[in-house]
Every structure is written in structure tokens, then in C-alpha cells.
Amino acid sequence: MAVIAPARPDAEAEALLRRYTLLGRSLDFFRRKPLGTIGLIIVLVFAVAGLFAEFIAPFDPEENDFASMMFAPNLTHWLGTDQFGRDIFSRLVFGARTAMIVGFGAAVGGGIIGLVLGVTSAYFGGWFDLVLQRIFDILMAFPLIILALAVVSVFGTGVFNVVIAITIPLVPRCGRVVRASALAVREVPYVDAARALGFGHARIVLCHMVPNVVAPFLILLSAFVGQAILAEASLSYLGLGVQEPVAAWGLMLQGSAEDYATTAPWIAIFPGLAIVFTVLGASLFGDALRDAIDPKLRDR
Amino acid sequence: MHRYIITRLLLALPTLAGAAALVFILMRLIPGDVCVIRLGSGGAHLNQDALDLCHKQLGLDQPIVVQFLTYLKNLALFDFGISMWSGNPVWQEILLRLPVSLEVAILATVIAILLAIPLGTLSALKENSALDHVVRVLAIAGIATPSFWLGIMSLILVLNVSAAITGSPWLPPIDYVPLWKDPLYNLSIVLLPAITVGYRYSAVTMRLTRSAMLEVMREDYIRTARAKGLLEQIVVNRHALKNALLPVVTLIGIEFAFLIGGLVVTEQVFNLNGIGRLLVQAVQNQDNVLAQALVMLVVLVFVIVNLVVDLLYAWLDPRIRYS
Numbered sequence: 064m065a066v067i068a069p070a071r072p073d074a075e076a077e078a079l080l081r082r083y084t085l086l087g088r089s090l091d092f093f094r095r096k097p098l099g100t101i102g103l104i105i106v107l108v109f110a111v112a113g114l115f116a117e118f119i120a121p122f123d124p125e126e127n128d129f130a131s132m133m134f135a136p137n138l139t140h141w142l143g144t145d146q147f148g149r150d151i152f153s154r155l156v157f158g159a160r161t162a163m164i165v166g167f168g169a170a171v172g173g174g175i176i177g178l179v180l181g182v183t184s185a186y187f188g189g190w191f192d193l194v195l196q197r198i199f200d201i202l203m204a205f206p207l208i209i210l211a212l213a214v215v216s217v218f219g220t221g222v223f224n225v226v227i228a229i230t231i232p233l234v235p236r237c238g239r240v241v242r243a244s245a246l247a248v249r250e251v252p253y254v255d256a257a258r259a260l261g262f263g264h265a266r267i268v269l270c271h272m273v274p275n276v277v278a279p280f281l282i283l284l285s286a287f288v289g290q291a292i293l294a295e296a297s298l299s300y301l302g303l304g305v306q307e308p309v310a311a312w313g314l315m316l317q318g319s320a321e322d323y324a325t326t327a328p329w330i331a332i333f334p335g336l337a338i339v340f341t342v343l344g345a346s347l348f349g350d351a352l353r354d355a356i357d358p359k360l361r362d363r
Numbered sequence: 364m365h366r367y368i369i370t371r372l373l374l375a376l377p378t379l380a381g382a383a384a385l386v387f388i389l390m391r392l393i394p395g396d397v398c399v400i401r402l403g404s405g406g407a408h409l410n411q412d413a414l415d416l417c418h419k420q421l422g423l424d425q426p427i428v429v430q431f432l433t434y435l436k437n438l439a440l441f442d443f444g445i446s447m448w449s450g451n452p453v454w455q456e457i458l459l460r461l462p463v464s465l466e467v468a469i470l471a472t473v474i475a476i477l478l479a480i481p482l483g484t485l486s487a488l489k490e491n492s493a494l495d496h497v498v499r500v501l502a503i504a505g506i507a508t509p510s511f512w513l514g515i516m517s518l519i520l521v522l523n524v525s526a527a528i529t530g531s532p533w534l535p536p537i538d539y540v541p542l543w544k545d546p547l548y549n550l551s552i553v554l555l556p557a558i559t560v561g562y563r564y565s566a567v568t569m570r571l572t573r574s575a576m577l578e579v580m581r582e583d584y585i586r587t588a589r590a591k592g593l594l595e596q597i598v599v600n601r602h603a604l605k606n607a608l609l610p611v612v613t614l615i616g617i618e619f620a621f622l623i624g625g626l627v628v629t630e631q632v633f634n635l636n637g638i639g640r641l642l643v644q645a646v647q648n649q650d651n652v653l654a655q656a657l658v659m660l661v662v663l664v665f666v667i668v669n670l671v672v673d674l675l676y677a678w679l680d681p682r683i684r685y686s
Contacts, residue, residue, distance in 0.1 A: 201381040204665035206624050208639070209389060209658060212646045216393040293509055297628045300511055301643070316512060324519040325532065331519065335512035343507035350503075 099351020
């Protein structure tokens with residue numbers, strides 16, 4: 064005799080449903096992952112600072128003031144001034160804008176191109192997959208500096224071109240991971256069903272396969288934000304990224320920061336701390352997101 | 364095994380050819396002319412005849428396709444040519460700069476392994492203990508800290524501490540002396556860069572060691588080993604660590620390959636004349652021959668290290684056999 068399981072009490076069912084709405088899942092994430100929440104807050108603070116830099120920064124970040132060169136942190140200049148008398152706090156706030164544009168721009172750009180290419184590569188397989196994977200091999204082994212130098216030399220310096228230079232090496236890294244997940248999705252019956260229904264390749268790839276590999280994609284995306292910010296800082300430090308007088312954290316550390324290491328160490332300390340905190344925030348959030356999304360780690 | 368190695372090396376050929384084509388195209392896309400830089404440096408007047416002669420000597424007057432085919436032919440014969448900037452053989456330029464980059468990379472790897480594997484393992488064995496929290500904070504801070512900034516901070520510290528102790532600030536020397544000639548002097552050059560790079564490197568490795576160990580320690584064969592009455596030390600060293608090290612070996616290999624050409628910023632901070640800086644100088648001087656050779660070296664190291672890592676897999680995990 065068949066036994067029918069008793070219906071769940073309404074309150075429990077509602078609680079379960081609430082867990083699966085976006086708001087419910089977010090609240091659940093904040094409660095379960097305090098470190099990830101702190102990471103998200105750090106990134107949001109820097110993002111808001113960059114977005115409203117004009118209203119937050121007390122001084123013009125690009126204006127030289129030779130009467131107040133290398134002032135130590137004080138009540139007027141909270142984090143001191145640099146060798147041109149520019150307010151370091153104001154430059155950090157505007158630098159947050161550059162970091163966020165490059166960080167999110169390169170991560171989203173590299174991530175989405177990698178996602179589409181990775182899924183397409185897995186879907187078609189055969190020669191297309193083989194050729195694309197060899198191209199990924201080349202791009203992964205190729206030094207970032209040469210790519211950056213070529214992009215900057217051909218298109219000129221500027222935030223947008225730095226985004227392009229950093230996006231290119233992120234594409235194969237995302238493509239590789241996504242392809243591995245997409246290979247499993249390709250074998251699932253609903254993809255065969257979609258094919259049997261006569262759907263086009265683009266529709267199957269974009270509407271049926273891409274949504275099913277979003278979990279590893281989101282995890283990669285959060286890691287890419289931090290990596291792109293670090294890459295931008297490195298390129299700007301080498302003089303290959305954003306150029307003076309635009310405020311960028313890596314640029315603030317370039318050359319002069321070392322020259323004034325003993326007389327005005329705050330020129331080097333604060334931009335570095337800004338980089339560390341932002342990347343730390345992105346990493347903490349990314350880790351927590353991975354734990355929350357990965358079913359093997361979700362309930363630990 | 365031999366067949367596997369040969370197959371892998373043959374499979375690497377398209378990657379190497381693709382990288383050769385990519386660097387060739389990129390170097391031609393970058394505006395500028397090595398002859399103009401060479402003849403025009405110091406504000407000298409540019410003579411068209413001299414410029415034409417320079418182009419002819421360097422083979423730059425040939426059509427692009429001919430230049431590319433000559434480059435591929437020379438590459439196949441392992442003839443890397445003469446530097447367009449200095450006039451010295453490319454191998455000589457590379458051999459002059461390689462030891463310092465190689466030494467920093469090896470030392471950073473040793474530091475990373477010595478820190479990461481014991482700490483990552485202990486952290487996993489004592490999950491959620493104070494030690495575990497310290498290791499996790501150290502690891503995540505290491506990933507978030509740019510190594511060039513850590514380098515600047517270490518220089519500030521050394522400058523201030525040496526000034527306080529001896530009265531005059533001390534900075535690491537920049538003229539490279541091989542380890543076998545003067546070990547102490549050599550270490551004073553490479554130790555700080557190796558520590559700053561090694562810390563970041565160890566942070567990534569530590570996290571992976573910890574998560575791999577956590578996963579392995581939950582496996583059934585660990586329970587079986589314990590049930591057999593084996594000492595915990597043997598369970599950890601012989602059964603858990605050897606399996607957990609599989610992904611760690613891959614990571615160490617990839618990071619090491621990256622360090623050979625990827626130390627540009629660290630070399631800049633510490634004024635080291637390594638491969639990374641040579642690459643940037645070659646591109647800036649439009650020295651196509653040198654830049655192409657350096658990129659091929661970096662890609663070749665990447666390919667070989669990946670192969671070595673795969674072969675190490677077979678040694679670490681007897682279930683994996685290549686044939």
C-alpha cells in the first residue's frame with residue numbers, strides 16, 4: 064500500500080521557498096558567510112567612493128600645490144600629500160574609480176567572452192574545440208606585458224585600453240574552466256531535446272547551456288575583479304597603464320614613491336593599502352560565493 | 364612513457380608556432396623603428412642613406428612574409444639571431460640576464476614550498492584552530508598584496524632599520540655576482556626579491572594545500588589506514604599528503620613557469636637586470652629579434668614545465684600511467 068508523505072507545515076514550506084528567492088538567498092549568505100559579507104562591504108565602499116569621487120574628495124586630485132609638498136598626514140590632508148603637493152586621500156578616492164572601472168570592466172569583459180567561447184568550444188567539439196584550445200594555450204603562455212605594451216603602443220594609453228590589455232589574458236582562463244563544466248552539460252538530455260526540436264546552435268548555446276555553467280562563471284568573475292585590479296596597478300607602476308595626472312593606485316606607487324621612502328613613506332603606504340583592501344575584499348567575497356554555490360561545500 | 368613525451372612535445376609545436384606568429388605580428392603592430400631609435404639617439408641628424416643601410420643590414424627592407432618565413436626557419440634551426448639593438452648574439456644577452464631571474468624564481472619557489480606545504484597541512488589537520496585562522500589570514504593577505512608593493516615596503520623597512528642601527532641607510536646591491544663567487548653578496552641581492560615574491564606564491568600554494576588536505580583527510584582510505592592502526596604521522600605523510608600534493612604540484616609548476624618571465628615589476632622595484640626587464644627594454648627599443656626570442660623562451664619554459672608536472676603526476680599517483 065502506498066504511503067503518502069504528510070504535507071509540510073505551511074510555515075516550513077514558506078521558509079523553504081523564501082530561501083530560494085534572491086533576497087532570501089542573499090540574507091542567508093550574509094548570515095552564513097560573515098567574512099564574505101565583510102569582503103562585499105569593502106568592495107562596495109570602494110565602488111561607492113569611486114562613483115561619487117567628486118563629492119567625497121576634499122581636493123582636486125590632479126592639481127599641484129607646491130606650497131604643501133610632502134606634508135605628513137594632518138587634519139587638512141588626512142593621508143598627507145605627495146611630492147607635487149597633491150592630496151593623497153583625494154587621489155585614492157579618484158583612484159578607486161580607475162580601479163573599479165578596470166577591475167569590473169576587464170573581469171566582466173574577459174569573463175563574458177570566455178564564457179561564450181568556452182561553452183561554444185564544448186558544444187561544437189572536434190576541430191573547432193581543438194583549434195580554440197590551442198589559441199587559449201598560446202594566450203595563457205604569452206607574457207601579459209607584451210600584450211599590454213602592444214595594446215598601449217597601438218591604441219595609446221588610457222583607462223579603456225588598459226581594460227582591453229587586461230581582458231585578453233582573462234578570456235582563456237575563463238574559457239578553460241567554463242569549457243570543463245560545459246562538457247558535462249553537453250551530455251545532458253535537455254540539450255539533445257533542444258537539438259531534436261530543431262533549435263539553432265546560438266539558441267542552444269546561449270539559452271540552454273550558458274545558464275547552466277553560471278556557477279563557476281560567477282566564482283571566476285569575483286576572482287577576476289581582484290586580479291584585474293592587481294594587474295592594473297602593476298601596469299600603471301611600470302608606466303604602461305593609466306598615465307599622469309589621472310589618479311590610479313599603481314601610478315601613485317611609481318618611481319617617486321620609492322625615492323621618498325624615508326622622507327615621506329605615506330606616499331607609498333596608502334595606495335598600497337588601498338590595493339590590498341580592495342583585492343582582499345574581492346577575494347573574501349569570491350571565496351564565500353564559491354562555498355555558497357558549490358553544493359559540496361554549501362552546508363559545511 | 365617515451366612515446367607519451369614525444370607526443371606531448373609534438374602537440375606543443377602548434378602552441379609554439381602560434382606564439383611565434385603572435386609575437387611577430389604584435390612587434391610589427393607597435394609603431395616605431397629600431398633604426399630610427401639607434402641612429403637618432405642623442406639627437407643626431409637622421410641620414411636617409413644610413414637608415415636604408417641599417418634596414419638592409421637588419422633585413423627590415425624585406426617583405427613581411429619573407430621576414431616571417433626567415434624567422435620561422437631560424438627558429439626551427441634554434442638560431443635566435445643577433446640583437447638589433449646591441450649587435451650581440453641574442454643567446455649572449457639572454458644568458459647574461461637569465462641567472463638572476465632564475466635564481467630569484469628558484470629561491471622564491473623554495474621559500475613558497477617550505478612555508479606553504481607544512482603550514483597548509485597543519486592548518487588542515489587542525490581545522491578551525493587558532494593556527495588554522497592565522498594561516499588562513501596569512502594566505503589571503505598574501506594573495507591580496509601586490510608583490511611590488513611588498514618589495515617597496517621591505518625596502519623602506521631595510522632603509523630605516525639600517526639607518527637606525529648603523530647611521531647610514533643600506534640598500535641591496537644591484538650588480539649581480541653569481542652565488543658560487545660570493546654567496547653572501549649574492550644573497551644580499553636576491554633574498555629580498557625572493558621573499559616578497561615567495562610570500563605571494565606561498566599564499567596561493569598554502570590555500571590549495573589546505574583545501575586539498577581537507578578533502579583527502581575525509582576520504583575512505585584515510586579511515587582505513589587509521590583502522591589498520593597506522594601511526595597518524597604515517598597516515599598523514601604517506602597516505603594523505605602524497606595524494607593532496609597532486610594539485611599543489613601543478614600550481615607550483617605553473618607559478619614557477621610564470622616567474623621566469625613574469626618578474627618584470629619586482630625586477631623594476633629592486634633594480635635587478637633580469638629577463639622581465641630585458642623583455643620590456645627589447646619591446647621599447649623595437650628590438651624585434653630579442654623580443655621574439657624572449658617570448659619564445661617564456662612560452663617554451665611554460666610548455667616544458669607543464670610536461671614535467673604531468674610526468675610528476677605519475678610518480679606521485681601510481682594510478683596514473685602514461686603510455
